[in-house]
Amino acid sequence: MKVKVEKKNFIGLKTDLLVVNIHDGKIDNHSFAHVVDKKLNGELKKIFKNEKFTGQEGEIKLIHTQGKLPCTYVAILGLGDKKKFNLEVIRKGAGQLFKLAKQINAKSVVTAVHGGHLGLFKKGECAQAVVEGISLAAYDYFRYVKKSKDHFQISELSLLCPDPKKVKEVEVGAKRGEVLAKGVCCARDLVNEAPNHMTPLGLAKASQNLKGVTTKVYKQDWIKKMKMGAYLGVAQGSINPPAFIEMHYKPKANSKKKIVIIGKGITFDSGGLSLKPPKFQETMKDDMAGAAAVVGLMSIIKDLNPKVEIWGMIAAAENMPGGKAQRPGDVVTSMSGKTIEVLNTDAEGRLTLADALTYADKKKPDLIIDMATLTGACMVALGNRIAGAMGNDQDLIDDIIDAGNKSGEPIWQLPLPDEYKAELKSHIADLRNIGGPYGGTITAGLFLQEFVGKNKWVHLDIAGPSWTEKPHSYEKAGGTGVMVRTLAEFLARKS
Ligand code: BES
Ligand code: ZN
Ligand code: ZN
Numbered sequence: 001m002k003v004k005v006e007k008k009n010f011i012g013l014k015t016d017l018l019v020v021n022i023h024d025g026k027i028d029n030h031s032f033a034h035v036v037d038k039k040l041n042g043e044l045k046k047i048f049k050n051e052k053f054t055g056q057e058g059e060i061k062l063i064h065t066q067g068k069l070p071c072t073y074v075a076i077l078g079l080g081d082k083k084k085f086n087l088e089v090i091r092k093g094a095g096q097l098f099k100l101a102k103q104i105n106a107k108s109v110v111t112a113v114h115g116g117h118l119g120l121f122k123k124g125e126c127a128q129a130v131v132e133g134i135s136l137a138a139y140d141y142f143r144y145v146k147k148s149k150d151h152f153q154i155s156e157l158s159l160l161c162p163d164p165k166k167v168k169e170v171e172v173g174a175k176r177g178e179v180l181a182k183g184v185c186c187a188r189d190l191v192n193e194a195p196n197h198m199t200p201l202g203l204a205k206a207s208q209n210l211k212g213v214t215t216k217v218y219k220q221d222w223i224k225k226m227k228m229g230a231y232l233g234v235a236q237g238s239i240n241p242p243a244f245i246e247m248h249y250k251p252k253a254n255s256k257k258k259i260v261i262i263g264k265g266i267t268f269d270s271g272g273l274s275l276k277p278p279k280f281q282e283t284m285k286d287d288m289a290g291a292a293a294v295v296g297l298m299s300i301i302k303d304l305n306p307k308v309e310i311w312g313m314i315a316a317a318e319n320m321p322g323g324k325a326q327r328p329g330d331v332v333t334s335m336s337g338k339t340i341e342v343l344n345t346d347a348e349g350r351l352t353l354a355d356a357l358t359y360a361d362k363k364k365p366d367l368i369i370d371m372a373t374l375t376g377a378c379m380v381a382l383g384n385r386i387a388g389a390m391g392n393d394q395d396l397i398d399d400i401i402d403a404g405n406k407s408g409e410p411i412w413q414l415p416l417p418d419e420y421k422a423e424l425k426s427h428i429a430d431l432r433n434i435g436g437p438y439g440g441t442i443t444a445g446l447f448l449q450e451f452v453g454k455n456k457w458v459h460l461d462i463a464g465p466s467w468t469e470k471p472h473s474y475e476k477a478g479g480t481g482v483m484v485r486t487l488a489e490f491l492a493r494k495s
Helices: 032-039 043-050 087-103 123-137 164-192 200-206 220-225 229-235 284-299 349-363 376-382 394-407 418-424 440-449 484-494
Strands: 002-006 017-022 060-064 073-078 108-112 156-160 214-218 243-249 258-263 266-269 309-319 330-333 339-342 367-372 387-391 411-413 457-461
Touching: 002 164, 017 032, 017 087, 032 043, 043 060, 060 087, 073 087, 087 108, 087 123, 123 156, 123 164, 164 284, 164 484, 200 243, 200 266, 200 284, 200 309, 220 229, 229 309, 229 330, 229 349, 243 284, 258 284, 258 349, 258 484, 266 284, 266 349, 284 309, 284 367, 284 484, 309 349, 339 349, 349 367, 349 440, 376 387, 376 440, 387 394, 387 440, 394 411, 394 457, 394 484, 418 440, 440 457
Parallel strands: 002 156, 017 073, 017 108, 108 156, 258 309, 258 367, 266 309, 367 457, 387 411
Antiparallel strands: 060 073, 214 243, 243 309, 330 339, 387 457
């Protein structure tokens, strides 16, 4: 899709589809919709009245112009109540706009920068949201489908910007929207790839040759040398060997901060000997969604150009119940020296992350972020659209939650109370890898905390929002690529 900014009077533009918008059931004077209505001799107002179209969020109305305008169709996008308006309303509306364009096979689309006139958000931010919504809605995963009749792309998208002073800002915003969508789609691809192909080494391969990034892949011998016993214990039940992936980005200018971002990279989670029931295994290729978010982010890092140094880390492994698999009851020694009694081999993510967190400390980072599809309990607590956040630095947690809200990726904080640490006490080792039946997300967070040392740290449990069973606004069924945009926003603020 080619994206450009259109300065000309939109009414004269020849295009397949022109998209304008309305709020709160009425056409504002001086709005694009008002001009279109006049050109169509009051047709819009008539249709709104007859068909009870009030421009609520989620509504979109298609009108054939019958030659009264140079464009073939006009669509009116409902943006709902101005008081409830935010960037996510724009993204969702842009997603609807894409679906409509697909229905009528509109290859060239001209659209208003929805919400740009309200003054609530900068025009550049609104343009970014329009492009994000359209580009993410256009995503398909069709690697294994021979002929995808269903696949449709808009060839040319023009964003209307009659104010010459705002053109640059809209262009920059639109470009950022394109870049972010690329990163999200990269993460979606990695999650959606079948787990027989997306093995630890497959993931390592996908992490190589990223623009502006140096990637190192460490194999089993190195992992042994580093004494990452907790990580190795998880990997030993699979014939697919583990791979520790390290990605490095250093900005040209002197960087102000060093950030480590760790992603859980279990390429398939069968549960190991604590085997999951078949239904629960069906989506377990998603257990590397944290890793996918790190790779997705690193794949666009050069374009994002943050002014901070970033280390991306993935302790990739497959959790399988092969003959060499670890048993419930095994004791492993983590890289930190702490011993862990593995009572449930399905609580494997925290074991791999424990060693990754210890290793991360070697970089002397200013802060560590980890993202992990860690607990089913997080879906019980927050449902499947909200991520859980835990950590040891309230300002850092607040910053991440804020970046998530701006990006349309909601995050909710859960506590890490010292009192619950008792649940992780083992009779024979320093720790056990599971807590009691309640508060499983929190006990998993407390387990990780044992390995963060003195570092500032935030843990994001993305078990819910990393996957969607059904299509949802601008997401297709499957991997969502969650957290790429939140992290990009967070890094931009650190720059
Ligand atoms: N990968 C799962 C968590 C998960 C569940 C992610 C559902 C996405 C959807 C994790 O490794 C796991 O199995 N956790 C266990 C922990 C338990 C054994 C303490 C869980 O949540 O049941
Ligand atoms: Zn598991
Ligand atoms: Zn898992």
